[in-house]
Amino acid sequence: MSERSATFHPTTPSTRSERLVIVGSVLMVIAILGIVAFLLVRERANAELSASRSAANIVQLIEADVLRNIELYDVSLLGLIAASRREDLMHVSPQIRHLALFDRATAAPYKGDILLLDQQGNVVADSASREPMKGNFADREYFQSHVNNSDPGMFISRPFRSRLANNEWRISFSRRISGAQGEFLGVAEAAMRLSYFEQLFNSLNIGPDSSISLINKDGILLAQVPRLGEDLTGSDFSSRPNFQRIVKEGNGSFSSVSSRYQDQRLYTFSQVGNLPLIVIVALSGAEVFASWQRTALVVSLATIALCACLLWLTWLLCRELRLRHHAELELAQLAATDALTGLANRRTLDQTLRHEWFRAQRSGKPLSLLMIDADHFKAFNDRHGHQAGDEALRAVANVLRTHVRRPADLVARYGGEEFSVVLPETDMAGAQQIAERIREAVEQLPPIDGTDSPITVSIGISTWNACSDINLEVLMFAADKALYQAKETGRNRVVAL
Secondary structure, three states: OOHHHHOOOOOHHHHHHHHHHHHHHHHHHHHHHHHHHHHHHHHHHHHHHHHHHHHHHHHHHHHHHHHHHHHHHHHHHHHHHHHHOOHHHHHOOHHHHHHHHHHHHOOOOOEEEEEEEOOOOEEEEEOOEOOOOOOEOOOOHHHHHHHHOOOOOOEEOOOEEOOOOOOOEEEEEEEEEEOOOOOEEEEEEEEEEOHHHHHHHHOOOOOOOOEEEEEEOOOEEEEEEOOOOOOOOOOEOOOOHHHHHHHHHOOEEEEEEOOOOOOEEEEEEEEOOOOOEEEEEEEEHHHHOHHHHHHHHHHHHHHHHHHHHHHHHHHHHHHHHHHHHHHHHHHHHHHHEOOOOOOEOHHHHHHHHHHHHHHHHHHOOOEEEEEEEEOOHHHHHHHHOHHHHHHHHHHHHHHHHHHOOOOOOEEEEEEOOEEEEEEEOOOHHHHHHHHHHHHHHHHOOOOOOOOOOOOOEEEEEEEEOOOOOOOHHHHHHHHHHHHHHHHHOOOOOEEEO
Protein backbone atom coordinates (compact mmCIF):
# COMPACT_ATOMS: atom_id res chain seq x y z
CA MET A 1 0.00 0.00 0.00
CA SER A 2 1.21 3.51 -0.67
CA GLU A 3 2.53 5.66 2.15
CA ARG A 4 -0.40 7.92 1.59
CA SER A 5 -2.97 5.26 2.27
CA ALA A 6 -1.05 3.80 5.23
CA THR A 7 -0.47 6.99 7.24
CA PHE A 8 -2.80 9.76 8.22
CA HIS A 9 -0.79 12.96 8.19
CA PRO A 10 -1.25 14.95 11.42
CA THR A 11 -2.94 18.27 11.15
CA THR A 12 -0.90 21.31 12.14
CA PRO A 13 -3.41 23.29 14.30
CA SER A 14 -2.93 20.99 17.30
CA THR A 15 0.86 21.23 17.05
CA ARG A 16 0.61 25.01 16.72
CA SER A 17 -1.68 25.18 19.76
CA GLU A 18 0.78 23.14 21.81
CA ARG A 19 3.65 25.36 20.75
CA LEU A 20 1.64 28.48 21.55
CA VAL A 21 0.87 27.14 25.03
CA ILE A 22 4.56 26.35 25.63
CA VAL A 23 5.78 29.69 24.25
CA GLY A 24 3.11 31.56 26.23
CA SER A 25 4.03 29.79 29.46
CA VAL A 26 7.76 30.34 28.92
CA LEU A 27 7.16 34.03 28.19
CA MET A 28 4.98 34.28 31.30
CA VAL A 29 7.69 32.65 33.42
CA ILE A 30 10.29 35.00 31.95
CA ALA A 31 7.99 37.97 32.65
CA ILE A 32 7.39 36.84 36.25
CA LEU A 33 11.11 36.30 36.84
CA GLY A 34 11.91 39.64 35.22
CA ILE A 35 9.34 41.53 37.32
CA VAL A 36 10.42 39.85 40.55
CA ALA A 37 14.10 40.47 39.74
CA PHE A 38 13.33 44.14 38.98
CA LEU A 39 11.43 44.53 42.26
CA LEU A 40 14.19 42.83 44.26
CA VAL A 41 16.86 45.02 42.66
CA ARG A 42 14.73 48.09 43.38
CA GLU A 43 14.20 47.00 46.99
CA ARG A 44 17.94 46.45 47.36
CA ALA A 45 18.56 49.96 46.06
CA ASN A 46 15.92 51.29 48.50
CA ALA A 47 17.59 49.42 51.37
CA GLU A 48 20.95 50.94 50.42
CA LEU A 49 19.39 54.41 50.05
CA SER A 50 17.65 54.11 53.43
CA ALA A 51 20.89 52.97 55.10
CA SER A 52 22.76 55.80 53.40
CA ARG A 53 20.24 58.36 54.69
CA SER A 54 20.42 56.96 58.23
CA ALA A 55 24.22 57.03 58.08
CA ALA A 56 24.10 60.61 56.76
CA ASN A 57 21.94 61.61 59.75
CA ILE A 58 24.45 60.00 62.10
CA VAL A 59 27.32 61.79 60.35
CA GLN A 60 25.51 65.14 60.65
CA LEU A 61 24.78 64.51 64.32
CA ILE A 62 28.42 63.67 65.05
CA GLU A 63 29.66 66.56 62.96
CA ALA A 64 27.44 69.03 64.82
CA ASP A 65 28.46 67.73 68.26
CA VAL A 66 32.18 67.66 67.44
CA LEU A 67 32.07 71.07 65.83
CA ARG A 68 30.23 72.55 68.82
CA ASN A 69 32.76 71.19 71.30
CA ILE A 70 35.76 72.21 69.25
CA GLU A 71 34.29 75.71 69.03
CA LEU A 72 34.15 75.74 72.84
CA TYR A 73 37.83 74.86 72.91
CA ASP A 74 38.58 77.58 70.38
CA VAL A 75 36.64 80.13 72.43
CA SER A 76 38.73 79.10 75.44
CA LEU A 77 41.93 79.53 73.46
CA LEU A 78 40.91 82.94 72.16
CA GLY A 79 39.94 84.01 75.68
CA LEU A 80 43.25 82.75 77.02
CA ILE A 81 45.21 84.68 74.37
CA ALA A 82 43.20 87.86 74.97
CA ALA A 83 43.64 87.62 78.74
CA SER A 84 47.36 86.92 78.44
CA ARG A 85 47.86 90.22 76.63
CA ARG A 86 46.36 92.26 79.46
CA GLU A 87 49.18 93.84 81.49
CA ASP A 88 46.89 94.58 84.43
CA LEU A 89 46.51 90.84 85.13
CA MET A 90 50.18 90.67 86.00
CA HIS A 91 49.53 92.69 89.20
CA VAL A 92 46.48 90.82 90.53
CA SER A 93 46.40 87.80 92.82
CA PRO A 94 47.14 84.36 91.33
CA GLN A 95 43.54 83.28 92.02
CA ILE A 96 41.99 86.15 90.08
CA ARG A 97 44.55 85.83 87.31
CA HIS A 98 43.76 82.09 87.01
CA LEU A 99 40.02 82.77 86.77
CA ALA A 100 40.55 85.46 84.14
CA LEU A 101 42.70 83.17 82.00
CA PHE A 102 40.65 79.99 82.18
CA ASP A 103 37.03 80.84 83.10
CA ARG A 104 35.72 79.96 79.63
CA ALA A 105 37.32 76.52 79.56
CA THR A 106 35.33 74.95 82.40
CA ALA A 107 32.34 73.91 80.21
CA ALA A 108 34.37 71.82 77.76
CA PRO A 109 33.61 68.08 78.23
CA TYR A 110 36.47 65.57 78.34
CA LYS A 111 38.90 68.49 78.48
CA GLY A 112 42.51 67.98 79.31
CA ASP A 113 44.86 70.65 80.54
CA ILE A 114 44.77 74.07 78.91
CA LEU A 115 48.24 75.54 78.81
CA LEU A 116 49.82 78.87 78.03
CA LEU A 117 53.37 78.38 76.72
CA ASP A 118 56.07 80.99 76.23
CA GLN A 119 58.52 81.33 73.34
CA GLN A 120 60.65 78.45 74.62
CA GLY A 121 57.72 76.09 75.22
CA ASN A 122 57.73 76.50 79.01
CA VAL A 123 54.39 76.47 80.85
CA VAL A 124 53.35 79.97 81.84
CA ALA A 125 49.79 79.17 82.94
CA ASP A 126 47.95 75.90 83.60
CA SER A 127 44.18 75.39 83.84
CA ALA A 128 44.67 72.53 86.31
CA SER A 129 46.22 74.68 89.09
CA ARG A 130 46.89 78.24 90.08
CA GLU A 131 50.58 77.56 90.16
CA PRO A 132 51.64 76.40 86.65
CA MET A 133 53.24 73.01 86.33
CA LYS A 134 56.90 72.70 85.60
CA GLY A 135 57.32 71.45 82.06
CA ASN A 136 58.44 72.19 78.56
CA PHE A 137 56.46 71.24 75.46
CA ALA A 138 58.66 72.70 72.77
CA ASP A 139 59.03 69.24 71.23
CA ARG A 140 55.31 68.85 70.60
CA GLU A 141 54.02 68.89 67.05
CA TYR A 142 51.66 71.80 67.68
CA PHE A 143 54.42 73.98 69.18
CA GLN A 144 56.81 73.40 66.28
CA SER A 145 53.98 74.07 63.84
CA HIS A 146 53.29 77.53 65.32
CA VAL A 147 56.99 78.39 65.52
CA ASN A 148 57.40 77.76 61.82
CA ASN A 149 54.02 79.13 60.70
CA SER A 150 52.74 82.62 61.36
CA ASP A 151 49.12 81.65 60.62
CA PRO A 152 47.04 82.65 63.68
CA GLY A 153 44.40 80.01 62.95
CA MET A 154 43.68 77.04 65.18
CA PHE A 155 45.89 73.99 64.72
CA ILE A 156 44.61 70.45 65.44
CA SER A 157 47.38 68.03 66.25
CA ARG A 158 47.75 64.35 65.56
CA PRO A 159 46.84 61.96 68.41
CA PHE A 160 49.48 61.68 71.11
CA ARG A 161 49.94 59.96 74.44
CA SER A 162 49.58 62.29 77.43
CA ARG A 163 52.60 62.75 79.70
CA LEU A 164 50.35 63.83 82.55
CA ALA A 165 47.36 61.44 82.77
CA ASN A 166 47.82 57.69 82.54
CA ASN A 167 49.35 57.87 79.09
CA GLU A 168 45.87 58.27 77.52
CA TRP A 169 45.25 59.31 73.91
CA ARG A 170 44.66 63.01 73.35
CA ILE A 171 44.62 65.62 70.63
CA SER A 172 45.37 69.28 71.11
CA PHE A 173 43.84 72.48 69.76
CA SER A 174 46.28 75.38 69.72
CA ARG A 175 46.72 78.92 68.49
CA ARG A 176 49.84 81.01 67.96
CA ILE A 177 50.39 84.07 70.13
CA SER A 178 52.02 86.82 68.08
CA GLY A 179 53.35 90.21 68.98
CA ALA A 180 52.46 93.54 67.38
CA GLN A 181 55.03 92.96 64.66
CA GLY A 182 53.99 89.33 64.13
CA GLU A 183 56.83 87.93 66.18
CA PHE A 184 56.30 84.61 67.94
CA LEU A 185 55.44 85.03 71.63
CA GLY A 186 54.11 81.60 72.54
CA VAL A 187 51.25 79.13 72.15
CA ALA A 188 47.82 78.67 73.74
CA GLU A 189 47.00 74.96 73.82
CA ALA A 190 43.99 72.90 74.96
CA ALA A 191 43.96 69.12 75.06
CA MET A 192 40.95 66.85 74.52
CA ARG A 193 40.71 63.24 75.60
CA LEU A 194 39.91 61.01 72.63
CA SER A 195 37.62 59.06 74.93
CA TYR A 196 35.14 61.87 74.21
CA PHE A 197 34.74 60.64 70.65
CA GLU A 198 34.42 57.03 71.80
CA GLN A 199 31.67 58.03 74.25
CA LEU A 200 29.88 59.97 71.51
CA PHE A 201 30.18 57.16 68.96
CA ASN A 202 29.08 54.50 71.46
CA SER A 203 25.85 56.42 72.08
CA LEU A 204 24.84 55.69 68.48
CA ASN A 205 23.59 52.23 67.54
CA ILE A 206 25.00 51.26 64.15
CA GLY A 207 25.41 47.47 64.49
CA PRO A 208 28.24 45.30 65.81
CA ASP A 209 29.99 44.89 62.44
CA SER A 210 29.76 48.56 61.38
CA SER A 211 32.05 51.35 62.53
CA ILE A 212 32.27 55.10 63.09
CA SER A 213 35.64 56.78 62.60
CA LEU A 214 37.11 60.24 62.98
CA ILE A 215 40.16 60.81 60.84
CA ASN A 216 42.13 63.88 59.87
CA LYS A 217 42.87 64.88 56.30
CA ASP A 218 46.35 63.42 56.52
CA GLY A 219 44.82 59.98 57.03
CA ILE A 220 45.61 59.69 60.75
CA LEU A 221 42.90 57.90 62.72
CA LEU A 222 41.76 59.83 65.81
CA ALA A 223 39.02 57.51 67.06
CA GLN A 224 37.04 54.47 65.95
CA VAL A 225 34.09 52.57 67.47
CA PRO A 226 33.94 49.65 67.74
CA ARG A 227 37.68 49.01 67.70
CA LEU A 228 37.24 45.58 66.05
CA GLY A 229 40.43 44.20 67.50
CA GLU A 230 43.58 46.18 68.26
CA ASP A 231 43.61 49.91 68.98
CA LEU A 232 44.35 51.68 65.69
CA THR A 233 44.41 55.23 67.09
CA GLY A 234 47.20 57.17 65.39
CA SER A 235 47.41 54.72 62.46
CA ASP A 236 48.02 56.14 58.99
CA PHE A 237 45.32 55.31 56.40
CA SER A 238 46.40 57.84 53.81
CA SER A 239 47.44 55.16 51.30
CA ARG A 240 44.11 53.31 51.41
CA PRO A 241 42.05 53.69 48.17
CA ASN A 242 38.82 54.29 50.09
CA PHE A 243 40.36 57.12 52.13
CA GLN A 244 41.80 58.72 48.99
CA ARG A 245 38.34 58.69 47.45
CA ILE A 246 36.82 60.18 50.62
CA VAL A 247 39.36 63.03 50.65
CA LYS A 248 38.75 63.68 46.96
CA GLU A 249 34.94 63.80 47.23
CA GLY A 250 34.77 65.65 50.57
CA ASN A 251 31.33 64.34 51.55
CA GLY A 252 28.87 61.81 50.22
CA SER A 253 28.36 58.07 50.15
CA PHE A 254 29.61 55.05 48.20
CA SER A 255 29.79 51.28 48.46
CA SER A 256 33.17 49.55 48.39
CA VAL A 257 35.19 46.66 49.81
CA SER A 258 37.06 47.41 53.02
CA SER A 259 40.79 46.99 52.44
CA ARG A 260 41.22 45.97 56.08
CA TYR A 261 38.25 43.67 56.72
CA GLN A 262 37.72 42.52 53.11
CA ASP A 263 33.93 42.87 53.27
CA GLN A 264 31.43 45.05 51.43
CA ARG A 265 30.71 48.30 53.26
CA LEU A 266 28.61 51.40 52.69
CA TYR A 267 30.75 54.45 53.44
CA THR A 268 29.04 57.73 54.36
CA PHE A 269 31.33 60.65 55.23
CA SER A 270 31.56 64.39 55.71
CA GLN A 271 34.13 67.00 56.64
CA VAL A 272 33.61 68.62 60.08
CA GLY A 273 32.90 72.24 59.14
CA ASN A 274 36.07 73.86 57.84
CA LEU A 275 38.25 71.76 60.10
CA PRO A 276 40.70 69.16 58.75
CA LEU A 277 38.59 66.37 60.27
CA ILE A 278 36.41 63.80 58.53
CA VAL A 279 33.65 61.71 60.09
CA ILE A 280 33.16 58.31 58.43
CA VAL A 281 30.31 55.87 59.07
CA ALA A 282 31.12 52.48 57.51
CA LEU A 283 28.02 50.26 57.57
CA SER A 284 28.50 46.53 57.07
CA GLY A 285 26.88 45.34 53.85
CA ALA A 286 25.73 42.17 55.62
CA GLU A 287 23.86 44.30 58.18
CA VAL A 288 22.49 46.77 55.64
CA PHE A 289 21.08 44.05 53.40
CA ALA A 290 20.23 41.43 56.05
CA SER A 291 16.49 42.18 55.98
CA TRP A 292 16.48 42.48 52.20
CA GLN A 293 18.30 39.17 51.84
CA ARG A 294 15.68 37.39 53.97
CA THR A 295 12.90 38.95 51.92
CA ALA A 296 14.68 38.14 48.66
CA LEU A 297 15.14 34.51 49.73
CA VAL A 298 11.45 34.08 50.58
CA VAL A 299 10.27 35.88 47.43
CA SER A 300 12.73 33.96 45.23
CA LEU A 301 11.67 30.58 46.61
CA ALA A 302 7.98 31.48 46.22
CA THR A 303 8.59 32.71 42.66
CA ILE A 304 10.54 29.59 41.71
CA ALA A 305 7.77 27.42 43.16
CA LEU A 306 5.15 29.42 41.25
CA CYS A 307 7.09 29.17 37.98
CA ALA A 308 7.69 25.45 38.52
CA CYS A 309 3.96 24.91 39.10
CA LEU A 310 3.15 26.95 36.00
CA LEU A 311 5.58 24.92 33.87
CA TRP A 312 4.24 21.68 35.37
CA LEU A 313 0.65 22.68 34.56
CA THR A 314 1.81 23.63 31.07
CA TRP A 315 3.35 20.18 30.69
CA LEU A 316 0.11 18.54 31.85
CA LEU A 317 -1.92 20.68 29.46
CA CYS A 318 0.41 19.87 26.55
CA ARG A 319 0.22 16.19 27.41
CA GLU A 320 -3.58 16.34 27.40
CA LEU A 321 -3.54 18.23 24.11
CA ARG A 322 -1.18 15.62 22.67
CA LEU A 323 -3.34 12.74 23.88
CA ARG A 324 -6.44 14.44 22.52
CA HIS A 325 -4.68 15.09 19.24
CA HIS A 326 -3.61 11.45 18.98
CA ALA A 327 -7.15 10.34 19.74
CA GLU A 328 -8.47 12.65 17.06
CA LEU A 329 -5.88 11.28 14.63
CA GLU A 330 -6.90 7.73 15.42
CA LEU A 331 -10.55 8.58 14.93
CA ALA A 332 -9.77 10.40 11.69
CA GLN A 333 -7.68 7.45 10.50
CA LEU A 334 -10.45 5.02 11.39
CA ALA A 335 -12.89 7.22 9.48
CA ALA A 336 -10.56 7.21 6.46
CA THR A 337 -9.54 3.51 6.53
CA ASP A 338 -11.32 0.32 5.59
CA ALA A 339 -11.47 -1.86 8.70
CA LEU A 340 -11.07 -5.20 6.88
CA THR A 341 -8.15 -4.49 4.56
CA GLY A 342 -6.51 -1.44 6.16
CA LEU A 343 -6.72 0.41 2.84
CA ALA A 344 -8.28 3.80 2.33
CA ASN A 345 -12.08 3.67 2.26
CA ARG A 346 -14.53 4.99 -0.30
CA ARG A 347 -14.78 8.40 1.34
CA THR A 348 -11.02 8.90 1.22
CA LEU A 349 -10.98 7.65 -2.39
CA ASP A 350 -13.55 10.23 -3.48
CA GLN A 351 -11.70 13.07 -1.74
CA THR A 352 -8.29 12.06 -3.11
CA LEU A 353 -9.54 11.45 -6.63
CA ARG A 354 -11.20 14.87 -6.74
CA HIS A 355 -8.04 16.53 -5.37
CA GLU A 356 -5.78 14.81 -7.91
CA TRP A 357 -8.20 15.59 -10.72
CA PHE A 358 -8.01 19.35 -10.06
CA ARG A 359 -4.27 19.12 -9.64
CA ALA A 360 -3.96 17.38 -13.01
CA GLN A 361 -6.13 20.09 -14.58
CA ARG A 362 -3.73 22.74 -13.31
CA SER A 363 -0.50 20.93 -14.17
CA GLY A 364 -1.62 19.27 -17.42
CA LYS A 365 0.01 16.00 -16.36
CA PRO A 366 -1.85 12.70 -16.92
CA LEU A 367 -4.02 10.97 -14.30
CA SER A 368 -4.84 7.26 -14.40
CA LEU A 369 -7.45 5.28 -12.50
CA LEU A 370 -7.49 1.50 -11.98
CA MET A 371 -10.69 -0.35 -11.10
CA ILE A 372 -9.91 -3.86 -9.75
CA ASP A 373 -12.39 -6.64 -9.08
CA ALA A 374 -11.76 -10.09 -7.54
CA ASP A 375 -12.97 -12.71 -10.04
CA HIS A 376 -15.88 -14.99 -9.04
CA PHE A 377 -15.65 -13.70 -5.50
CA LYS A 378 -19.33 -14.27 -4.69
CA ALA A 379 -19.02 -17.95 -5.63
CA PHE A 380 -15.71 -18.16 -3.65
CA ASN A 381 -17.38 -16.61 -0.63
CA ASP A 382 -20.41 -18.91 -0.84
CA ARG A 383 -18.24 -21.98 -1.23
CA HIS A 384 -15.56 -21.32 1.40
CA GLY A 385 -17.36 -18.98 3.78
CA HIS A 386 -17.01 -15.36 4.76
CA GLN A 387 -13.85 -15.90 6.77
CA ALA A 388 -12.00 -17.29 3.78
CA GLY A 389 -13.48 -14.50 1.65
CA ASP A 390 -12.12 -11.92 4.08
CA GLU A 391 -8.68 -13.56 3.98
CA ALA A 392 -8.79 -13.44 0.17
CA LEU A 393 -9.60 -9.72 0.20
CA ARG A 394 -6.75 -9.04 2.64
CA ALA A 395 -4.38 -11.01 0.43
CA VAL A 396 -5.35 -8.92 -2.61
CA ALA A 397 -4.94 -5.73 -0.51
CA ASN A 398 -1.40 -6.78 0.45
CA VAL A 399 -0.51 -7.29 -3.23
CA LEU A 400 -1.79 -3.80 -4.01
CA ARG A 401 0.28 -2.31 -1.18
CA THR A 402 3.37 -4.06 -2.49
CA HIS A 403 3.04 -2.84 -6.10
CA VAL A 404 1.78 0.71 -5.52
CA ARG A 405 4.60 2.52 -3.71
CA ARG A 406 4.71 6.20 -4.64
CA PRO A 407 3.64 8.62 -1.88
CA ALA A 408 1.15 10.37 -4.18
CA ASP A 409 -0.56 7.13 -5.25
CA LEU A 410 -3.64 5.87 -3.42
CA VAL A 411 -5.00 2.35 -2.99
CA ALA A 412 -8.59 2.14 -1.74
CA ARG A 413 -11.33 -0.40 -1.26
CA TYR A 414 -14.13 0.72 -3.54
CA GLY A 415 -16.70 -1.61 -2.09
CA GLY A 416 -17.28 -5.36 -1.64
CA GLU A 417 -14.62 -7.16 -3.68
CA GLU A 418 -13.72 -4.06 -5.74
CA PHE A 419 -10.58 -1.91 -5.30
CA SER A 420 -9.40 1.34 -6.88
CA VAL A 421 -5.94 2.74 -7.49
CA VAL A 422 -5.34 6.44 -8.21
CA LEU A 423 -2.11 7.06 -10.14
CA PRO A 424 -1.28 10.79 -10.50
CA GLU A 425 1.22 11.82 -13.22
CA THR A 426 0.94 8.35 -14.80
CA ASP A 427 0.06 7.83 -18.48
CA MET A 428 -1.78 4.86 -19.99
CA ALA A 429 1.38 2.81 -20.65
CA GLY A 430 2.63 3.26 -17.08
CA ALA A 431 -0.77 2.36 -15.68
CA GLN A 432 -0.90 -0.80 -17.80
CA GLN A 433 2.50 -1.92 -16.51
CA ILE A 434 1.43 -1.46 -12.90
CA ALA A 435 -1.90 -3.19 -13.54
CA GLU A 436 -0.25 -6.14 -15.23
CA ARG A 437 2.19 -6.61 -12.37
CA ILE A 438 -0.71 -6.53 -9.91
CA ARG A 439 -2.65 -9.09 -11.94
CA GLU A 440 0.32 -11.45 -12.17
CA ALA A 441 1.13 -11.12 -8.46
CA VAL A 442 -2.47 -11.95 -7.48
CA GLU A 443 -2.49 -14.88 -9.84
CA GLN A 444 0.61 -16.28 -8.16
CA LEU A 445 -0.85 -16.08 -4.67
CA PRO A 446 -1.03 -19.46 -2.90
CA PRO A 447 -4.51 -20.78 -2.13
CA ILE A 448 -6.10 -19.46 1.04
CA ASP A 449 -5.86 -21.97 3.91
CA GLY A 450 -8.73 -24.45 3.69
CA THR A 451 -9.45 -23.67 0.02
CA ASP A 452 -8.30 -25.03 -3.32
CA SER A 453 -9.44 -22.15 -5.51
CA PRO A 454 -6.88 -19.67 -6.91
CA ILE A 455 -7.61 -15.94 -6.73
CA THR A 456 -7.47 -13.73 -9.82
CA VAL A 457 -8.46 -10.15 -10.55
CA SER A 458 -9.77 -8.23 -13.53
CA ILE A 459 -8.53 -4.67 -14.00
CA GLY A 460 -9.97 -1.75 -15.94
CA ILE A 461 -7.90 1.35 -16.74
CA SER A 462 -8.86 4.87 -17.77
CA THR A 463 -6.47 7.79 -18.25
CA TRP A 464 -6.90 11.55 -18.56
CA ASN A 465 -4.32 13.67 -20.31
CA ALA A 466 -4.13 17.22 -21.60
CA CYS A 467 -5.62 16.14 -24.95
CA SER A 468 -8.65 14.49 -23.37
CA ASP A 469 -12.02 16.22 -23.35
CA ILE A 470 -13.64 14.42 -20.44
CA ASN A 471 -14.61 15.18 -16.87
CA LEU A 472 -14.05 13.25 -13.64
CA GLU A 473 -17.32 11.34 -13.91
CA VAL A 474 -16.47 10.24 -17.43
CA LEU A 475 -13.02 9.10 -16.23
CA MET A 476 -14.58 6.93 -13.53
CA PHE A 477 -17.21 5.61 -15.93
CA ALA A 478 -14.50 4.67 -18.44
CA ALA A 479 -12.59 2.72 -15.76
CA ASP A 480 -15.78 0.89 -14.78
CA LYS A 481 -16.49 0.15 -18.43
CA ALA A 482 -12.98 -1.20 -18.99
CA LEU A 483 -13.38 -3.44 -15.91
CA TYR A 484 -16.69 -4.73 -17.26
CA GLN A 485 -15.03 -5.57 -20.58
CA ALA A 486 -12.22 -7.40 -18.75
CA LYS A 487 -14.82 -9.54 -17.02
CA GLU A 488 -16.81 -10.11 -20.18
CA THR A 489 -13.75 -11.22 -22.14
CA GLY A 490 -12.65 -13.97 -19.76
CA ARG A 491 -11.54 -12.25 -16.51
CA ASN A 492 -7.98 -12.32 -15.09
CA ARG A 493 -6.92 -9.64 -17.52
CA VAL A 494 -6.24 -5.95 -17.95
CA VAL A 495 -8.34 -3.74 -20.25
CA ALA A 496 -7.60 -0.05 -20.95
CA LEU A 497 -9.93 2.52 -22.47
